[in-house]
Amino acid sequence: MAQVPPPGSVVVADWHLCKDSKEYFSKILHKKRRRNFGLLESPVMPPHVAVDTVHYKIFISGKSGVGKTALAARLAGLNIPNMHYETTGIETTVAYWPVKLKENSRVLFFRFQLWDCGENALRRFDHLLPSCKEQADAVLFLFSFTDRTSFDDLPNQLAKWTELFARRVVKMVIGTKFDLFMHCDVAERDVRDFQDTWGIPVLRTGGEVTDGLGDVAPLLNCLAEKLWYQDCITAGSASLPGAPENACL
Numbered sequence: 001m002a003q004v005p006p007p008g009s010v011v012v013a014d015w016h017l018c019k020d021s022k023e024y025f026s027k028i029l030h031k032k033r034r035r036n037f038g039l040l041e042s043p044v045m046p047p048h049v050a051v052d053t054v055h056y057k058i059f060i061s062g063k064s065g066v067g068k069t070a071l072a073a074r075l076a077g078l079n080i081p082n083m084h085y086e087t088t089g090i091e092t093t094v095a096y097w098p099v100k101l102k103e104n105s106r107v108l109f110f111r112f113q114l115w116d117c118g119e120n121a122l123r124r125f126d127h128l129l130p131s132c133k134e135q136a137d138a139v140l141f142l143f144s145f146t147d148r149t150s151f152d153d154l155p156n157q158l159a160k161w162t163e164l165f166a167r168r169v170v171k172m173v174i175g176t177k178f179d180l181f182m183h184c185d186v187a188e189r190d191v192r193d194f195q196d197t198w199g200i201p202v203l204r205t206g207g208e209v210t211d212g213l214g215d216v217a218p219l220l221n222c223l224a225e226k227l228w229y230q231d232c233i234t235a236g237s238a239s240l241p242g243a244p245e246n247a248c249l
């Protein structure tokens with residue numbers, strides 16, 4: 001079973017609510033909404049506040065209509081498309097997220113490059129999957145709470161990606177459309193059973209974007225935590241929940 005850090009043991013949870021985080025989060029906000037960053041843009045801190053940025057590539061996996069494009073938009077603070085249209089190829093979206101490490105109170109900007117590829121395009125064009133897979137640090141496995149088949153297919157998806165990667169990658173399972181509880185097709189008990197069997201926590205998402213930070217903070221902090229922990233293990237300090245100075249910089 002994958003080694004996972006206990007939730008909240010590596011990064012400060014809900015740091016976006018603390019006063020000392022304001023200076024950092026203000027750099028990813030504009031008029032109280034998330035700032036959009038192009039591929040070559042990044043948050044700029046004043047010269048006396050040196051903050052390192054760590055880069056990660058994240059692939060979003062899941063069947064068509066499950067909510068991959070909506071999740072990428074949500075995590076980056078962009079408008080969520082109301083209409084479903086199949087993503088025609090690969091779309092990448094950049095999301096920055098400041099994180100405070102518990103061990104040494106060090107602040108880092110995490111730069112997540114989210115790779116979203118339409119399922120039909122993946123099937124039709126053989127070259128897409130290798131480029132999505134190349135150098136990926138994490139895979140987000142999506143299922144929809146309103147689509148039982150997407151949940152039942154998770155073991156296949158996990159097996160497929162485990163086979164594809166010889167090296168270690170972070171795996172996260174996210175249930176979308178949790179807001180549509182009237183149409184919920186996946187029982188809590190089934191989610192618990194899945195977590196017990198696979199040892200992977202299931203996160204949930206859905207609903208209106210509120211203040212732009214609160215609804216994505218648990219997802220982004222969890223992702224940051226797992227990625228940082230993975231780097232610690234790779235750098236050979238698996239016993240530490242924090243990281244050595246050069247773990248991934």
Ligand SMILES: Nc1nc2c(ncn2[C@@H]2O[C@H](COP(=O)(O)OP(=O)(O)O)[C@@H](O)[C@H]2O)c(=O)[nH]1
Pocket residue numbers: 062063064065066067068069070071080081082083084085086087176177178179180205206207
């Ligand atoms: N209510 C609700 N609708 C969602 C959610 N996620 C996605 N959708 C809607 O589901 C449809 C498919 O989403 P999309 O992200 O395009 O699916 P993709 O094919 O996996 O990229 C769109 O109409 C979205 O607006 C969610 O969490 N809640």
Ligand SMILES: [Mg+2]
Pocket residue numbers: 068069070085086087116117118
């Ligand atoms: Mg899409």
